[in-house]
Amino acid sequence: MTHITAAARPSQEPAVTQALAAEHGLKPDEYQRILDLIGRTPSFTELGIFSAMWNEHCSYKSSKLHLKTLPTTGPQVIHGPGENAGVIGIGPDAEGNPLACVFKMESHNHPSFIEPHQGAATGVGGILRDVFTMGARPVAALNALSFGAPDNPNTRRLLAGVVEGIGSYGNAFGVPTVGGELRFHEAYDGNCLVNAMAVGIARADGIFLSAASGVGMPVVYLGAKTGRDGVGGATMASAEFGEDAEEKRPTVQVGDPFTEKRLLEACLELMASGAVISIQDMGAAGLTCSAVEMGDKGGLGVALDLDRVPCRETAMSAYEMMLSESQERMLMVLRPEKEAEAKAIFDKWDLDFAIVGETIGEDRFLVRHGGEVEADLPLAALSGTAPMYDRPHVAPPAPPPLGPLPMSDPVSALLALIGSPNYGSRAWVWQQYDHMVMADTVVRPGSDAAVVRIHGTNRALALTADVTPRYCKANPVEGGKQAVAEAYRNLSATGARPLAITDNLNFGNPEKPEIMGQFVGCIRGIGAAASALDMPVTGGNVSLYNETEGWAILPTPTIGAVGLIDDLTGVIAMAPRAGDTLVLIGTSSGHLGQSALLSELEGRAEGDAPPVDLAIERRHGEFVRALAGAGLISAAHDLSDGGLALAAAEMALAAGQGIAIEANGDLAPLAWFFGEDQARYLVACAEEDAQSLVNRALEAGVPVRRAGAVGGDTFRLGAFAVTMSDLGEAHANALPRLMGEV
Amino acid sequence: MKARVTVTLKNGVLDPQGLAIAQALSGLGFEGVNGARQGKVIELDLAETDPDAARAQAEKMADKLLANAVIETFSVEIEA
Amino acid sequence: MKARVTVTLKNGVLDPQGLAIAQALSGLGFEGVNGARQGKVIELDLAETDPDAARAQAEKMADKLLANAVIETFSVEIEA
Amino acid sequence: MKTAVIVFPGSNCDRDMAVALGRVTGQPATMVWHKDTALPAGLDMVAVPGGFSFGDYLRVGAIAAQSPIMRAVADFAARGGQVLGICNGWQVLIEAGLLPGALMRNATLKFVCRDVYLTPGAHNGPHPTLAGLPQVLRVPVAHHDGCFVADEEALDRIEGDGRVAFRYVDADGHAAPGANPNGSLRDIAGVLSENGRVLGMMPHPERLADDALGGSDGRLILDRLLIGQSGDATAPALPTAAATA
Ligand SMILES: Nc1ncnc2c1ncn2[C@@H]1O[C@H](COP(=O)(O)OP(=O)(O)O)[C@@H](O)[C@H]1O
Numbered sequence A: 001m002t003h004i005t006a007a008a009r010p011s012q013e014p015a016v017t018q019a020l021a022a023e024h025g026l027k028p029d030e031y032q033r034i035l036d037l038i039g040r041t042p043s044f045t046e047l048g049i050f051s052a053m054w055n056e057h058c059s060y061k062s063s064k065l066h067l068k069t070l071p072t073t074g075p076q077v078i079h080g081p082g083e084n085a086g087v088i089g090i091g092p093d094a095e096g097n098p099l100a101c102v103f104k105m106e107s108h109n110h111p112s113f114i115e116p117h118q119g120a121a122t123g124v125g126g127i128l129r130d131v132f133t134m135g136a137r138p139v140a141a142l143n144a145l146s147f148g149a150p151d152n153p154n155t156r157r158l159l160a161g162v163v164e165g166i167g168s169y170g171n172a173f174g175v176p177t178v179g180g181e182l183r184f185h186e187a188y189d190g191n192c193l194v195n196a197m198a199v200g201i202a203r204a205d206g207i208f209l210s211a212a213s214g215v216g217m218p219v220v221y222l223g224a225k226t227g228r229d230g231v232g233g234a235t236m237a238s239a240e241f242g243e244d245a246e247e248k249r250p251t252v253q254v255g256d257p258f259t260e261k262r263l264l265e266a267c268l269e270l271m272a273s274g275a276v277i278s279i280q281d282m283g284a285a286g287l288t289c290s291a292v293e294m295g296d297k298g299g300l301g302v303a304l305d306l307d308r309v310p311c312r313e314t315a316m317s318a319y320e321m322m323l324s325e326s327q328e329r330m331l332m333v334l335r336p337e338k339e340a341e342a343k344a345i346f347d348k349w350d351l352d353f354a355i356v357g358e359t360i361g362e363d364r365f366l367v368r369h370g371g372e373v374e375a376d377l378p379l380a381a382l383s384g385t386a387p388m389y390d391r392p393h394v395a396p397p398a399p400p401p402l403g404p405l406p407m408s409d410p411v412s413a414l415l416a417l418i419g420s421p422n423y424g425s426r427a428w429v430w431q432q433y434d435h436m437v438m439a440d441t442v443v444r445p446g447s448d449a450a451v452v453r454i455h456g457t458n459r460a461l462a463l464t465a466d467v468t469p470r471y472c473k474a475n476p477v478e479g480g481k482q483a484v485a486e487a488y489r490n491l492s493a494t495g496a497r498p499l500a501i502t503d504n505l506n507f508g509n510p511e512k513p514e515i516m517g518q519f520v521g522c523i524r525g526i527g528a529a530a531s532a533l534d535m536p537v538t539g540g541n542v543s544l545y546n547e548t549e550g551w552a553i554l555p556t557p558t559i560g561a562v563g564l565i566d567d568l569t570g571v572i573a574m575a576p577r578a579g580d581t582l583v584l585i586g587t588s589s590g591h592l593g594q595s596a597l598l599s600e601l602e603g604r605a606e607g608d609a610p611p612v613d614l615a616i617e618r619r620h621g622e623f624v625r626a627l628a629g630a631g632l633i634s635a636a637h638d639l640s641d642g643g644l645a646l647a648a649a650e651m652a653l654a655a656g657q658g659i660a661i662e663a664n665g666d667l668a669p670l671a672w673f674f675g676e677d678q679a680r681y682l683v684a685c686a687e688e689d690a691q692s693l694v695n696r697a698l699e700a701g702v703p704v705r706r707a708g709a710v711g712g713d714t715f716r717l718g719a720f721a722v723t724m725s726d727l728g729e730a731h732a733n734a735l736p737r738l739m740g741e742v
Numbered sequence B, C: 001m002k003a004r005v006t007v008t009l010k011n012g013v014l015d016p017q018g019l020a021i022a023q024a025l026s027g028l029g030f031e032g033v034n035g036a037r038q039g040k041v042i043e044l045d046l047a048e049t050d051p052d053a054a055r056a057q058a059e060k061m062a063d064k065l066l067a068n069a070v071i072e073t074f075s076v077e078i079e080a
Numbered sequence D: 001m002k003t004a005v006i007v008f009p010g011s012n013c014d015r016d017m018a019v020a021l022g023r024v025t026g027q028p029a030t031m032v033w034h035k036d037t038a039l040p041a042g043l044d045m046v047a048v049p050g051g052f053s054f055g056d057y058l059r060v061g062a063i064a065a066q067s068p069i070m071r072a073v074a075d076f077a078a079r080g081g082q083v084l085g086i087c088n089g090w091q092v093l094i095e096a097g098l099l100p101g102a103l104m105r106n107a108t109l110k111f112v113c114r115d116v117y118l119t120p121g122a123h124n125g126p127h128p129t130l131a132g133l134p135q136v137l138r139v140p141v142a143h144h145d146g147c148f149v150a151d152e153e154a155l156d157r158i159e160g161d162g163r164v165a166f167r168y169v170d171a172d173g174h175a176a177p178g179a180n181p182n183g184s185l186r187d188i189a190g191v192l193s194e195n196g197r198v199l200g201m202m203p204h205p206e207r208l209a210d211d212a213l214g215g216s217d218g219r220l221i222l223d224r225l226l227i228g229q230s231g232d233a234t235a236p237a238l239p240t241a242a243a244t245a
């Protein structure tokens, strides 16, 4: 091994000490682990490499132990967690070739809080790269957003910037952004959440992985040039915000969707040419993480010559190049005989293509720059010996008991809810996203799940992102289950068969036992639901330390889910027809604990979260899909936040038709209309089909009840009524009003 | 009184537009373009008639709204 | 040699961005903003070392690509 | 019928356009790379697709308009060939000098993606190129820079010549606040060249040309441009005059 001598270090580089290690986010015992591992003081560049590899973002040191408990297999799963994105089988294309869906969700929370437009844009860019690195063409994007209270002075600016940033990137790249989530809660005042999901389609026999193979193979750098962007970014993503966040600001990364679009086309051409042995995008801690991962997965070493890295700025040091987070870059191991062909493709697209190293037989990560060895480390140990923690956790305290019901008539309560930023129309958001490019969007945003046709076939993917953080805080296990169950329902309500999920686990500081308790509980719930509903977890992302001065976000494990529709004629939309009968599927107990009604109208977070019975969820979901398959229903919508009243109102607005929901003598009006019992759907059918629907339900052991009828221009909850135009105005103006546009 | 606020990206911040412009100029046969950076200029028509006060006002506006301090810097000129 | 090309909208051409800026400034409590217009500035790093030649070059570039004569005008400054 | 779709780096509706044209003509469209200098022979239509050519950097359409292929497109138009520019394609045709006016940032400053309603033509009925279309068509828009501007004199001339291809209207076919998604002057959604052979429009007919996607009014527009031109007696004869702005 070439030993690194202090004398070889450029003089301006700081001496490596425990204090410097601490500035890099390495705890004293972690620094000691490095000293033990390499038997000497690391160089500055090496310290940077360790800090990148061992921070929470790359090493998952607080979460790994628990993530391992999630179910990840199933007949549909081609690649589970561990690759850039999950891969599942989705049947053949028009020529009979097997197709795969490649999808994942990832957070860009901290960067978006610092610079909302660019932070969100680069988040979208990063997740798109994860998908096309695997050989898939992205066909859809979703985003789950959480912001502080509507009246927090930062909220508008962050919302406007994030939405603009997501749009600017996805729209220019040319992927339809078809769905997502948007919520406001004071717990996100100091930490917004931006979770971006991308979904792609590839030939199942044309998936590319990151594991290098073969000794002496050229390692190629592709895409944009390297600048000092985000140096230290991966470290930042894992640090709690504090008073000094201003000073920690690293250079902000700027997204370049034009380069990403060219990179996509060039990579897909390159893959088709047979030149690629393995490929990996450069994400957090770019060159470091990608090179180590390719070597580690392939059981090889990697030698890099930084003199050959295309740089955008002058005099970049090895440390800066190894930690740069410049966007729109890839690393590839190339079949040497294909070099000329590969280079021609990148020349055509005006992108950089440079051989920057090679694979080596020893377990070694060797980095040279300007004639010096800047790093010389055992490669496998960089990820293999990363710390892993079993952090102490306690079950969070039970929420206060459920107090008295609000004093409100149901229609006033509905208008307050549907006119609020949390439950008003999201059109203000998704109209800023091109949700139709690629001309395969069958069900646009604004419904349950979005439906995107598999190009050239008569089948489609259904896509959704869901979580109810209020529930997760009150009862992490039930909340975790509910997030998966709601995703399952959203897919089922479109007629889709749920296939698999990706999770994006956003939490506060895991070093606090209550936060760790939320994390552990949510994972238990997600795991149980994923098993029971046959939706294995194929990948995900963990974002911890979403906390500012001790103020943590609500536990927010966003679930992104994919389902399959075997025939486009079986797609069920949300809009019923005039004259239809509405049937409520599922049991209503009037559960108001942690309900939208209490939290939105009175800011009360009382009572337990609604319990989730997974066997019932499954039975009801299968029942709705069977109804859709039999052509018995004209519309379906799942019940979630705001219960029956909000679901019925959304269906009425989608149809432009009035709806009358009957009262229920067994429950208090607010409990009946706004209770959030799970496993429920509201479906619409022709009056003459209602009886056969009820008969089927009896056979299937599914409780159903007639809930109302469609038609007219009035919306009714029992004896209370509002005109459709007033309802529509409240719904449509909720976000424009927040943004000061109306 | 007219104030002109010029907002440019900080050094080191990626400027995709600038790169594309430089490439396009080369593509058009212009030689010797080592690089290009794009910024914006905002011309303000201010009621203020004192140049120093106008400058101070424009600087405040740039600080508060016209420039994004995280990635941009600005300069102010006052026109007679 | 650096050349700075400033491109602004011709008078009379609708400038939604300028309008929005003026509105936003008033919304932030700045008084006496009679109007705002937004343009762009492109800083070129040219190999040319003669100021006059550099100016001529930059003007050609502006003419050909950087400005759209239908709606915009431009001016060129050469920095030492 | 032979059609071609130009592909610039950053184009992203090129495939959508090719699929829709293929469906209308029954023949695959030829994709033509922006660095090419010639179009395939015997074309019935060249489409300049939507997207973000060159990232929309500098000025929408400006860099693409300087591409080598655009010289060939201009020659084709000058010979009376049919050219269709959608969204970014219209922006490119304007920058290339094939159509008048300019497309500026939307008045809301926001990107907008939604269905809009269009009515063909100016006050005195549709241009012959677009004759026979329904009075109201539903077609989506998706753009950030679709606000059509020109000086009053130019607007009067375009209108006077009957070269307003489409106007934004409400679902009933009337001008209405909120019907115009971008602040375009006189609600103009698309413009034709003097000879009626070059059409630029912001809405995307290729995106609603398939009932599986919830509508096919876009298909009617493409049908009219392609099939109407040879089969329909009301279609204008191939003019020889140059298609200039
Ligand atoms: N950030 C977003 N981006 C795109 N679409 C969104 C976003 N937030 C919400 N939507 C869309 O708005 C609709 C309503 O969202 P939501 O109320 O979360 O639905 P549900 O309660 O059925 O999960 C859905 O179609 C959803 O995809």
Ligand SMILES: [Mg+2]
Pocket: A448, A486, A490, A638, A639, A640
């Ligand atoms: Mg739902």
